[in-house]
Amino acid sequence: MGIDLPLIWAVIIIFGIMMYVVMDGFDLGIGILFPFVKGERDRDVMMNTVAPVWDGNETWLVLGGAALFGAFPLAYAVVLSALYLPLMLMLMGLIFRGVAFEFRFKAKADKRHLWDKAFIGGSLAATFFQGVALGAFIEGFKVVERNYAGGSLDWLTPFSLFCGVGLIVAYALLGCTWLIMKTEGPLQSKMHDLARPLAFVLLAVTGVVSIWTPLAHPDIATRWFSLPNLFWFLPVPILVLVTLYGLVRAVARHAHYTPFLLTLVLIFLGYSGLGISLWPNIIPPSISIWDAAAPPQSQGFMLVGTLFIIPFILGYTFWSYYVFRGKVTHDDGYH
Incomplete structure (x- = not known):
C-alpha cells in the first residue's frame, strides 16, 4: 500500500492553520480588547505580553x-480567486497591525493614541476578514472545468459577515484569557470581568453557526444528523458545553492558567466541527483533497523539505515562549 501524500499534506496544512489561529489569535485579540482598557501603562503591558513572539506567530500563516x-494548486487557484478581496483586506489589516505595534512604542506621548487606534483597527480588520473568508469557504465555491466560475463578490453574504463577527468574539476571548495568564493586579481583574460575558457571547455565536450551517447545506446536515454519525459526532457539542462550564468556573475562582487552556480547547472543538462538516473536501462543496492534489512527484519532493523544517519552527517557537514565560509587569519594557 502506497503513501497517501494528499492526506499527509492535508494534515500538515490543517496543523499549520490551527497553530496560526491559536497563536496569532490572542495577538489579534489583544488589539480587539484595547478599547476596553484605557490606561496607558496597562496597554503597554498588554502589548508587552506578545512583543517577543507576535511576529514569529505568523510563520504558520x-x-x-x-x-x-x-500541494493543492487547484485549491489555491480557486480559493484565492474567490476570496481575493477579503484576503487582501486581511493582509492589509495584519500589516497595519504590525506597523502600529512597532511605531506605537517609538511615537511621542501625544501621538501614541493615533497608533493605538491603528492597532485596534488593524486587529479588527484582520480578524473580521479572516472570519468572512472562513464563512465563504464553508458556503462553497462554484467551479466549472477546474476554474472558479463565481463572481468577485460572491463571498459577501450574511453568513460570511456573521462568521467575521463571530471570529472577533473568539479572538477577543482568546486574548482575554491570555492576558489573565500573563498579567496580574487590576489589569488581570479587568480581564476576569470580561471573560465571562465573552464566553457566553461566543457560545451564542457558535450555536447560531451550528444551526445556520446545516439548515443552509443539506449535505452537512446529513453528515451530522444521519445515523450512526450522530452518535459519533455528538461528543463535540457536549464537550463544548462542558468546556464552557469549566471556563466560567475557572474565571469565577480567578484562576490564572486554566481559562486560557480551556479556551484553546474551545477553539480546537470548533475547528474539529468545521473538519467534520467539510472533510475531505478542500474546495467545498465537492472537490476533495485527492481531486485537487498536485502530482505525487511534486508532493513527495516538497514533503522532504517540509518535514525537515517543521521541527525547527516548532523548536524556536517553543524556545521563545519558554524564555519569555511568566507574568509581565509594568516594569517590563519593549525595545
Whole structure:
C-alpha cells in the first residue's frame, strides 16, 4: 500500500492553520480588547505580553499558504480567486497591525493614541476578514472545468459577515484569557470581568453557526444528523458545553492558567466541527483533497523539505515562549 501524500499534506496544512489561529489569535485579540482598557501603562503591558513572539506567530500563516500552493494548486487557484478581496483586506489589516505595534512604542506621548487606534483597527480588520473568508469557504465555491466560475463578490453574504463577527468574539476571548495568564493586579481583574460575558457571547455565536450551517447545506446536515454519525459526532457539542462550564468556573475562582487552556480547547472543538462538516473536501462543496492534489512527484519532493523544517519552527517557537514565560509587569519594557 502506497503513501497517501494528499492526506499527509492535508494534515500538515490543517496543523499549520490551527497553530496560526491559536497563536496569532490572542495577538489579534489583544488589539480587539484595547478599547476596553484605557490606561496607558496597562496597554503597554498588554502589548508587552506578545512583543517577543507576535511576529514569529505568523510563520504558520506563511507555511499554510505555501503548502496549499505547492500541494493543492487547484485549491489555491480557486480559493484565492474567490476570496481575493477579503484576503487582501486581511493582509492589509495584519500589516497595519504590525506597523502600529512597532511605531506605537517609538511615537511621542501625544501621538501614541493615533497608533493605538491603528492597532485596534488593524486587529479588527484582520480578524473580521479572516472570519468572512472562513464563512465563504464553508458556503462553497462554484467551479466549472477546474476554474472558479463565481463572481468577485460572491463571498459577501450574511453568513460570511456573521462568521467575521463571530471570529472577533473568539479572538477577543482568546486574548482575554491570555492576558489573565500573563498579567496580574487590576489589569488581570479587568480581564476576569470580561471573560465571562465573552464566553457566553461566543457560545451564542457558535450555536447560531451550528444551526445556520446545516439548515443552509443539506449535505452537512446529513453528515451530522444521519445515523450512526450522530452518535459519533455528538461528543463535540457536549464537550463544548462542558468546556464552557469549566471556563466560567475557572474565571469565577480567578484562576490564572486554566481559562486560557480551556479556551484553546474551545477553539480546537470548533475547528474539529468545521473538519467534520467539510472533510475531505478542500474546495467545498465537492472537490476533495485527492481531486485537487498536485502530482505525487511534486508532493513527495516538497514533503522532504517540509518535514525537515517543521521541527525547527516548532523548536524556536517553543524556545521563545519558554524564555519569555511568566507574568509581565509594568516594569517590563519593549525595545
